[in-house]
Amino acid sequence: MALAARIEWLAARALRAVVHVLVALFRLLASRRAVGGPPRPPPPASDPLLRLSAVRLAERIRRKEVTSVQVVRAYIERIQEVNPLVNAVVKDRFSAALQEAARADRLVEEDKGDEGVLKERLPLLGVPFTVKESFCVQGMPNSAGLLSRRGVVSGTDAPAVALLKKAGAIPLAVTNCSELCMWLESHNHLYGITRNPYDTRRIPGGSSGGEGSILASGGSVVGVGSDIGGSIRMPAFFNGIFGHKPTPGIVSNDGQHPPSSGRRDEFLCTGPMCRYAEDLLPLLSIMAGKNADKLSLHADVDLRKLRYFSVPHNGGSPLVSPVERQLIEAQKKVVRRLEADLGVTVQEVPLPQLRYSHHIWLDLSPGVCGSPHCWCLMGDGSRKVWPLWELLKWLLGRSPHTLPAIGLALVDKVLGSQPSRFIGQQKEQLQVRVEQLLGSDGVLLYPPHPRVAPEHHVPVFTPFDFSYTGVFNILGLPVTQCPLGLGEQRLPLGVQVVAGKLQDRLCLAVARHLERAFGGWRDPGAP
Numbered sequence: 432m433a434l435a436a437r438i439e440w441l442a443a444r445a446l447r448a449v450v451h452v453l454v455a456l457f458r459l460l461a462s463r464r465a466v467g468g469p470p471r472p473p474p475p476a477s478d479p480l481l482r483l484s485a486v487r488l489a490e491r492i493r494r495k496e497v498t499s500v501q502v503v504r505a506y507i508e509r510i511q512e513v514n515p516l517v518n519a520v521v522k523d524r525f526s527a528a529l530q531e532a533a534r535a536d537r538l539v540e541e542d543k544g545d546e547g548v549l550k551e552r553l554p555l556l557g558v559p560f561t562v563k564e565s566f567c568v569q570g571m572p573n574s575a576g577l578l579s580r581r582g583v584v585s586g587t588d589a590p591a592v593a594l595l596k597k598a599g600a601i602p603l604a605v606t607n608c609s610e611l612c613m614w615l616e617s618h619n620h621l622y623g624i625t626r627n628p629y630d631t632r633r634i635p636g637g638s639s640g641g642e643g644s645i646l647a648s649g650g651s652v653v654g655v656g657s658d659i660g661g662s663i664r665m666p667a668f669f670n671g672i673f674g675h676k677p678t679p680g681i682v683s684n685d686g687q688h689p690p691s692s693g694r695r696d697e698f699l700c701t702g703p704m705c706r707y708a709e710d711l712l713p714l715l716s717i718m719a720g721k722n723a724d725k726l727s728l729h730a731d732v733d734l735r736k737l738r739y740f741s742v743p744h745n746g747g748s749p750l751v752s753p754v755e756r757q758l759i760e761a762q763k764k765v766v767r768r769l770e771a772d773l774g775v776t777v778q779e780v781p782l783p784q785l786r787y788s789h790h791i792w793l794d795l796s797p798g799v800c801g802s803p804h805c806w807c808l809m810g811d812g813s814r815k816v817w818p819l820w821e822l823l824k825w826l827l828g829r830s831p832h833t834l835p836a837i838g839l840a841l842v843d844k845v846l847g848s849q850p851s852r853f854i855g856q857q858k859e860q861l862q863v864r865v866e867q868l869l870g871s872d873g874v875l876l877y878p879p880h881p882r883v884a885p886e887h888h889v890p891v892f893t894p895f896d897f898s899y900t901g902v903f904n905i906l907g908l909p910v911t912q913c914p915l916g917l918g919e920q921r922l923p924l925g926v927q928v929v930a931g932k933l934q935d936r937l938c939l940a941v942a943r944h945l946e947r948a949f950g951g952w953r954d955p956g957a958p
């Protein structure tokens with residue numbers, strides 16, 4: 432091994448050893464103030480209505496086999512049962528939702544037309560859904576976890592939310608996110624910390640962690656998340672559900688805080704999160720509005736004719752954790768299963784540029800928090816926040832901000848410098864290579880994160896692990912995170928399925944196959 436490589440290898444080992452010591456120390460100190468108490472999963476979601484996909488629920492409501500009021504009530508009761516444990520829902524609109532459900536039932540009663548016409552016009556009539564609190568939902572809070580935005584109430588709906596309502600779906604509640612939506616743990620000083628239903632000592636991910644947690648707990652069937660570094664896919668992975676980051680520019684990013692603008696819009700995506708793979712395509716189609724036609728979502732996909740690639744890890748990077756054995760094995764099982772089921776060959780390919788993923792994201796995403804910069808967004812608009820001063824206040828327990836938000840603001844300040852030329856070249860080489868591989872009929876498998884759901888706050892010691900998802904925001908490719916059952920310690924396993932630009936339908940088709948092959952969502956309360 433060349434000297435430089437050996438030095439880097441040694442540095443990586445040393446850094447990992449330091450992180451292990453810090454995490455062990457943290458665990459020792461944190462055990463005294465355990466967040467979430469013992470890993471008590473919620474009781475099983477026993478109501479059969481909670482175990483139907485949104486598509487099936489809509490069909491049964493249209494056919495008068497069940498009423499929307501019954502469905503909405505079942506979800507209200509489930510949220511009331513699980514939320515004290517997971518703290519995923521931060522504000523509900525239950526009474527309004529029940530009134531809207533009753534209106535939906537009356538509409539079904541009065542509709543004398545063909546069921547197909549109703550399905551065409553209102554495909555999700557009477558089905559409840561949840562939304563990440565950073566999106567505008569009329570009459571609901573929209574703080575993005577900032578104390579300075581306490582009391583802010585949306586007067587409108589974000590376009591993605593409006594399109595779901597137009598399709599007949601009923602917003603039930605808004606869910607927790609990380610401060611400014613810029614961290615992989617959903618924790619802020621306005622709503623507190625959200626917990627993973629498979630083990631309440633662990634993170635549900637972020638920043639759409641409230642969505643991930645309430646969906647996995649059976650308190651919602653479909654939800655809306657946003658993703659600029661992995662905030663749909665990491666929560667979907669840690670909570671054992673499906674999450675799709677669409678091709679950028681397909682689903683409107685409007686109606687969110689922080690606002691999407693300029694280059695941020697190139698990397699930020701709004702997308703669906705759900706427990707059942709069959710809901711992904713209809714949800715995406717509705718949320719995409721007029722842009723749905725660009726994805727040819729209703730074109731048949733013959734999985735046997737696709738080309739498959741697998742990349743087991745990022746090739747090794749000193750600042751990113753190595754992929755856990757159980758995730759490497761899980762992805763190998765996916766490869767074997769696809770080959771056995773479809774008669775295809777899944778090619779393992781090296782993409783050496785992936786080892787720079789974190790640097791590519793940091794260099795190329797528009798600042799860490801996007802523009803305007805983090806420290807402006809952390810303020811209430813009238814004043815700037817000085818990260819170093821906030822860090823000092825945090826150390827004294829006097830800051831209204833969380834450590835990750837302060838840390839990101841510091842990084843944002845430092846990142847003002849020019850992106851590195853070398854990293855720009857790596858990104859271009861990676862972009863060309865991946866697009867060459869995928870074309871319009873290829874899919875690529877890649878781990879969603881190096882480790883299964885970490886314990887609360889541990890990600891501050893491994894902040895660059897998000898780069899397993901973040902790199903695809905920069906490449907502008909559609910990705911579906913697919914659950915693969917439960918691994919050691921009964922924590923969800925998963926895999927990212929990546930396709931070429933506008934080829935979202937390929938990832939969605941593979942997701943449905945993997946659900947059949949690996950069982951999809953698992954009830955965290957199931958024995």
Ligand SMILES: CCCCCCCC/C=C\CCCCCCCC(N)=O
Nearest residue numbers: 612658659660661662835838891894
């Ligand atoms: C003290 C802890 C924070 C230190 C931060 C060090 C640098 C980390 C840089 C970037 C982390 C970005 C994480 C993005 C998570 C996903 C965001 C999203 N909305 O998709």
